[in-house]
Each structure stands twice: as C-alpha cells, then as structure tokens.
Amino acid sequence: xxxxxxxxxxxxxxxxxxxxxxxxxxxxxxxxxxxxxxxxxxxxxxxxxxxxxxxxxxxxxxxxxxxxxxxxxxxxxxxxxxxxxxxxxxxxxxxxxxxxxxxxxxxxxxxxxxxxxxxxxxxxxxxxxxxxxxxxxxxxxxxxxxxxxxxxxxxxxxxxxxxxxxxxxxxxxxxxxxxxxxxxxxxxxxxxxxxxxxxxxxxxxxxxxxxxxxxxxxxxxxxxxxxxxxxxxxxxxxxxxxxxxxxxxxxxxxxxxxxxxxxxxxxxxxxx
Amino acid sequence: xxxxxxxxxxxxxxxxxxxxxxxxxxxxxxxxxxxxxxxxxxxxxxxxxxxxxxxxxxxxxxxxxxxxxxxxxxxxxxxxxxxxxxxxxxxxxxxxxxxxxxxxxxxxxxxxxxxxxxxxxxxxxxxxxxxxxxxxxxxxxxxxxxxxxxxxxxxxxxxxxxxxxxxxxxxxxxxxxxxxxxxxxxxxxxxxxxxxxxxxxxxxxxxxxxxxxxxxxxxxxxxxxxxxxxxxxxxxxxxxxxxxxxxxxxxxxxxxxxxxxxxxxxxxxxxxxxxxxxxxxxxxxxxxxxxxxxxxxxxxxxxxxxxxxxxxxxxxxxxxxxxxxxxxxxxxxxxxxxxxxxxxxxxxxxxxxxxxxxxxxxxxx
Numbered sequence: 001x002x003x004x005x006x007x008x009x010x011x012x013x014x015x016x017x018x019x020x021x022x023x024x025x026x027x028x029x030x031x032x033x034x035x036x037x038x039x040x041x042x043x044x045x046x047x048x049x050x051x052x053x054x055x056x057x058x059x060x061x062x063x064x065x066x067x068x069x070x071x072x073x074x075x076x077x078x079x080x081x082x083x084x085x086x087x088x089x090x091x092x093x094x095x096x097x098x099x100x101x102x103x104x105x106x107x108x109x110x111x112x113x114x115x116x117x118x119x120x121x122x123x124x125x126x127x128x129x130x131x132x133x134x135x136x137x138x139x140x141x142x143x144x145x146x147x148x149x150x151x152x153x154x155x156x157x158x159x160x161x162x163x164x165x166x167x168x169x170x171x172x173x174x175x176x177x178x179x180x181x182x183x184x185x186x187x188x189x190x191x192x193x194x195x196x197x198x199x200x201x202x203x204x205x206x207x208x209x210x211x212x213x214x215x216x217x218x219x220x221x222x223x224x225x226x227x228x229x230x231x232x233x234x235x236x237x238x239x240x241x242x243x244x245x246x247x248x249x250x251x252x253x254x255x256x257x258x259x260x261x262x263x264x265x266x267x268x269x270x271x272x
Numbered sequence: 273x274x275x276x277x278x279x280x281x282x283x284x285x286x287x288x289x290x291x292x293x294x295x296x297x298x299x300x301x302x303x304x305x306x307x308x309x310x311x312x313x314x315x316x317x318x319x320x321x322x323x324x325x326x327x328x329x330x331x332x333x334x335x336x337x338x339x340x341x342x343x344x345x346x347x348x349x350x351x352x353x354x355x356x357x358x359x360x361x362x363x364x365x366x367x368x369x370x371x372x373x374x375x376x377x378x379x380x381x382x383x384x385x386x387x388x389x390x391x392x393x394x395x396x397x398x399x400x401x402x403x404x405x406x407x408x409x410x411x412x413x414x415x416x417x418x419x420x421x422x423x424x425x426x427x428x429x430x431x432x433x434x435x436x437x438x439x440x441x442x443x444x445x446x447x448x449x450x451x452x453x454x455x456x457x458x459x460x461x462x463x464x465x466x467x468x469x470x471x472x473x474x475x476x477x478x479x480x481x482x483x484x485x486x487x488x489x490x491x492x493x494x495x496x497x498x499x500x501x502x503x504x505x506x507x508x509x510x511x512x513x514x515x516x517x518x519x520x521x522x523x524x525x526x527x528x529x530x531x532x533x534x535x536x537x538x539x540x541x542x543x544x545x546x547x548x549x550x551x552x553x554x555x556x557x558x559x560x561x562x563x564x565x566x567x568x569x570x571x572x573x574x575x576x577x578x579x580x581x582x583x584x585x586x587x588x589x590x591x592x593x594x595x596x597x598x599x600x601x602x603x604x605x606x607x608x609x610x611x612x613x614x615x616x617x618x619x620x621x622x623x624x625x626x627x628x629x630x631x632x633x634x635x636x637x
Contacts, residue, residue, distance in 0.1 A: 157358070163326055164360030166347045168374030168425055178373075182364035 032235035049235035057220040057236065061243075064217035067130060068199035071137045075195050078138075079145035080188060084180060086146065087153040101146060104139045109204025112139065116209065130214050136205040141198050145191040152187030153180070186254065193251040200244060217243075274302030275338050275428040275461050277323060282333035284318050284485075292318045293485045295333070300429075302338075305455050305462045309472040310482030310508070316465045317433060319482075323463055324431050325350045337428055353422030357434040359414045361406045367417050368393070368402040374425035392420040395454075412443045419451070423458065430455070430462040436471065448474055469509050473497065481505050499621075506553035506621050513559070515552045515591040516625065519545050524617070526552070529568050531617045549625035556584060556598040558619040567612035571595075575607055587611055 032050065035043040054061075082101075086094050104112050116136060121127055158180060165175040181188070203218040210219050217240060225233040277300040284293040293315045300306045308316035321327040322335065325347035329335065335343045342350055354360075361370050368389050375385040393399040396416040401409065409417065415435055422430060435451070436444045452475050455462050466472055472479050473493040481488045481496060481504075488508075489501045500506035507514075517526045522544075524531040564570075571587035574594055582601050588594040590613065597613055605611065 156363075157360075160356060160358060160360045161362060163347070164354065164356065164362070165373070166326075167324065167352055167354035167431075168421070169348050169351070169377040170373075171348055174377065179362050179364070183362070185364075 028234050029238050029241065030234075031231060032238040034231060037230050037234070049229075049231045050238065053224070053232055053236045053239060056232075057215075057217070057224070060215045060220035061217050061239070063130060063214065064200050065243075067134055067137060067216060068196045070134055071141060071199045072192055072195050074134070074138050075142050075145040076188070076192065079142055079191065080149055080181065080184070082142075083146045083149035083153055083184075083187075084158075084176070087150050088158060098146075102143045105143050109136075109140065109202070110208055112136065113205045113208030128211050128213065133206055133209050133214055133216065136209050137199045137202055140202060140205055141195040144194045144198060148191035148194060149184055149187040152184050156183050186257075190251065190254050193247055193254065197244060197247045197251065200247075201240075274459060276300065276302045277429060277461060277463075278334075278336045279319070279322070279329075280334040280336075282319075282322060282329040282335065284315070284322065284327060285330050291485055296487050298480065298487070298490075300461060300463065302461055303459045304477045305464060305475055307464045307466060307472040307476035307479045308482060309466060309469065309476075309479050310488075311467055313484075314482040315485040316467075316480075316482045319480075320431050320433055320463055320465045323429065324352050324354055351425070351428045353425060353427035353430045355415070355418050355422050355430070355432045355435045357437050359411075359418045359438075361414055361417055361421070363406045365406070366402070367398065367404050367406070367409070370406065370417055371421045371424050374421065378425060388424055389420075392424045395423075396420045411439050412447060415439065415447065419454070423454075423460075428461070430458075430460050432462065432464045434465055434467070437466070437468075444471075451475065481508060483508075500553070503551060503553060503623050503626075506623075511553040511555050511558075511621055513554045513556065513591070513595040514593060515554075515595070517550045517552055517622075519547055519550050519622075522546050524550070524552075524620075524622070526615070527569075529615075531615070545622065545624055551623050551625045553621045553623070554616075554619050556596040558616055559587075559590075559595065559597045559613045560616065561585075561597060561599045561603070562612050562614040564612050566614055568615045569613045570610055571613065573605055573607050573609045573611050576605055585611060587613070 030041065031037045033045050033047065034041060035046045035048075086098055113136060116132070117127075120132065120135075126132055161179050161183065162175050165179050170178065201218060202216075203222065206216050207219055207222065210216065215223065221233070221236050221240060224236045277298075279296070279298045281295050281297065282293065283291075283295040285291050298306075298319070308319055310316045318327055322329055322333075325342070325345060329343065333343065334341060337350070362373065365373065371389045371392050372385050375388060380388070389402075390399065393402055396419055398413060398416050398420070401413060401417070406414065406417070415438075418435070432451075436447055439447065448471055455475070464472075464475055473496075476493055478490060478492055479496050480490050483504045489496060489505045491499070491501075496505065497509055500509060500511065515526055517524050519525070559569075569590045571589040573585050574588050575586040577584045577586075578601070579598075580601065582598045583603055583605065585597045585599060585605060586594050587597050597611070599605065
C-alpha cells in the first residue's frame, strides 16, 4: 500500500507531539546525572546527586512506600467487601453512599486536607503521626479500589454464582472467599496497583497534612526543588521514576490482559 | 432413599406487594420427576426457588422434606442440588474442581472426593474435560458439568431451572433424553422448570401447569395432553384451534351443524354440559379435509406450511379466528383456494364459554 502525504503529515505531527512530552522527561532525567546542569552534558555524568538524595531523603521514600503498603491493605480490607455490598444490594442508600465515597476524588485535595486538619488537628498524637497522612490517602484512594472491584463484580453475575455455591452447602464467608474474591481478582489487582501508584505520588493532600517528621516522597521532592540545586531535584525525580514506572507498566499489562480475556470467544464445539 | 416434598398453603408476595403465587398445596412423591410448566411470569420458578430455600413462602406456608419442616431452613442446610439455565459454574475453577466443590464443603475426604468426582464425570461422559477451564467448554458441556456438580453431593432433591433453554434445538433434545435416563437411573426426587411443552411431556412423571401464579392443572403428561381441564391448559399444550358452539339438549351445534355423541364433560364442575354456549379447543387433527359433499365447513386457505410428513393449512372463515388443518403432504393446495373440512367430534375438548375469554390463554402461544 502506498502511503500518501496525509499519512506522513499525521505521523510527523504525532512524533512532534510525543517529543514535546518526552523531551522534558529525558532532560530532567539527564539533569539528575549531570555534574553541572548549567554547563550542560559536557560537564560529565555523575551519580553524586542520586547518592545525595538517597542520603537526605531515604526516610521520606521509605515512609511513602510504607504508607502506600498500609493504604493498600486498608483499601483491600474495606474496599472489596464494600464493592460487594454496593453491587449485590443496589438501592437508594447504596447509591448515595457511592456518591459520598467518590466525593474525595472530586473535591480538591487541599480542601479535604483542610477538613481533616480542622477536625483532627487538635489530636496531637494523631496529627503528628504518619497515620494522619494515611487517613488522607485512604479517603482519596478508596473510591478507586471500590470502583475497580465493583466493575468486575457487576460483570460476573454474583447472585447466581452465590446461589450455586449455597446450593452446594457453602455458607456466606466460604462463598465470599472461594468464589467471589477469586473471580473478582482482575479488578482487585487493578485496584491495588492504582491505589499504590496514587498513594506514592499523592502530593496535594499530603503536603497539607505532613509535618517535618512525616515527609513523603513527593513532599520531599517539592522540598528539594525549592531549596536545593536543580541537579538534586532532578536526581530525585529519577528515583521517583524508577519506583513508579514498574507499577504503571504492570497496570497497563493487567488492563490489556483483562481486555483480551473478555474478547476471547467461546470456541468450544458442541460435540457432546 | 428418596425424599418426599410437601408444600402446604404456600403463597408468595414480593416486597413490592406483587402476588407471585396464590396459596397452593403440592406433594411431590419420593423419586418422582415433577415438571413445572407455564409461560414466563407464571410463578413456576418461584416454586422451585421456594423448594430450594432461595425464596421463602408467606407466613402460614409450610415446606417439608420427608416430614422434616424445612420452611425456615436456608439453602445451605437443605441439601438440594441445583442446575441453572446459565450454568452458574465457578469460572475460577476447573471442571473437576467445580464438581468437587460441594464435596469439599461437606468435608468429604480427599480420596473419596476424587473417586466420586471421577465417577460423576464418567456418568456425564465428560471425564476427558476434567482439567479444562470453564470458559473452554461449550454450552452443552457446561450443563453436563453443572449436572455432575449438583448430583455429586447426593442431594435430597434435584432442582433444574430451565437447564436446556440456552442450548440449540438439536442438543436440547439429546440432553433431554440423557437427563431423563439419568433421573430414572438415580431415582432421585426432581423438580424441573420449563416453558417448553414438549420438554415437560418427555421428562415429567407429572406436570404442573401454571398460569398467573396459580396451578391450572396437575396431571400425567397423557392427562394434560388429552384431558386439559381448562382453556388455558388446552391452549398451552397445543390445542390452539378454537371454535364457538352451543350445547342444546346434549347435542353440539356449531353454526348450522349439529353433532351427536359429543363428550361434553366439564371437569371443573364435574358435570356434563347439557345447555349453553361452549368453547371448543382442538389440535390440527380435529379437522380434516374432505370432498365438498361431506364438508361440515368450507374455508379459505390463507397460508400453507410444508412440515415434511404433512401439510399444515391456515384456514379462515370457519371460526372467529383462523384455524390449523393438517392434510396429506402430497396434496397440492395453494393459498387462496377454498378448502372443505370435516370435524372429528371426538378430538374436541369442550368447555363452557366464559363470559369473557381470559386473555392469558391466547397470549401464551
């Protein structure tokens, strides 16, 4: 097939747009390993900045990972049963609850943080602990878990699967853990990756909620940009990148696999 | 060991106030196959779900299994086997794991469970599918797995909710024959829900015909077919032709024709119909084509369908609605022609005419 000028002009436009987005990322990453960014790449490459960031901010990075992990556990324990109830018992109240649940996504993180500060700011032990940040992260990420799990659950005719299991003698919890949860696994996995990614990268809320002793990775990043050499900020970005990319790729892969599974056609022959 | 099931005074009103079932009594003998037959929305599935423990009767209703009151028992405790129209197999498990699920729940030992799963799969002729995933199976194979899974736990009663409806026609007949053989072999009490009259006839020891939440007739397939007790049943089991008539002094008048020796017994009132307007129901064999001089009626052919072993004519001008008449497959008759028909009085089912004909009877077809 001969390609005409339309194809090439569209290809060109696409490449230009991609470069527009990709080049700053590459520049920033390079800046993190350049000896002196103002002299350019000719000044040579170094790992010095990365080591410096790790020296200064390892605590923040570990705290972020820890919060993300605990946040994941909480959203799993709360979110999966919640999604089940929302799908299994649709009605006015569950609808209302779902709206409420989604609210933290819709309102600005700053407003949510302010509300938390006004309410619990006086509880000193709580205010100054990482649990305060965790609260914000759970509020913010829970709807993503619930939505993701509920989407898979509403596609699988849970009522009938449960009736089938119940007729075989399985009580509620056994049905839940042997039939419902395993079949909702794609949604749970997708939700889990989303929660971890969002929690690690969350800035708005966290910036308001943090104390000097409870700084997370993105808050540290802002800190580095504001108060240190550009190279250090860039090196920090590079580390953040390395942490978050595998998660994003895993998420994409999962989504693709889900799509392929639902596309698979029933090819078995009715020979019996 | 078979289980007798009794439902006493069971009615069902849903939360929104709709009456799904009027109070009814039904006894299912141990080892018997009962078919609940009726159009959609007639309440047949609600009865099945009541026996299963997925719905509960309104206050006052009692359900017993062999005399044990199970009215308030949940489905997990009732030991029922269920087969659903859309299979309800667990997609996260293989065929063998699906069949073993109930055994595991009941705490059957690993060795015994393995042996029983193997026997079940062999019985359903699907032993080669044991390690397949559910989404690699065809509809017919899935329903076999569902049957094996339901039977594996040795339930007190097997409940089948339109199990063949999702399958294509040829497979439906084949699996129906197999289910029939299976039910006889197991000698298990079974309740089978369907809207397909042929399926009901083929499988049921007795058939319960349902209409709008009430039992219209209970009887053997032969009874239901030959002696429908009301217009709804007659219509539903295929006697779709209808004519109006009059009984005068024990003789049947249709238009200007008078017929003697008609069996005009009204089963609902247990009396011979001697006088008054009647409705006649009959199948395509209730009328036959004949020469002009022997004709009771003459009508006009509206449509001709070639059914292979016979020719089915749709004829207008005889009754208020057009009627079906069967004739020899070799006859050459075209739409628009006049046709002469004779009536076979002994093939008629006669009911006293109701002031208002129930719309359900004609909607059902």
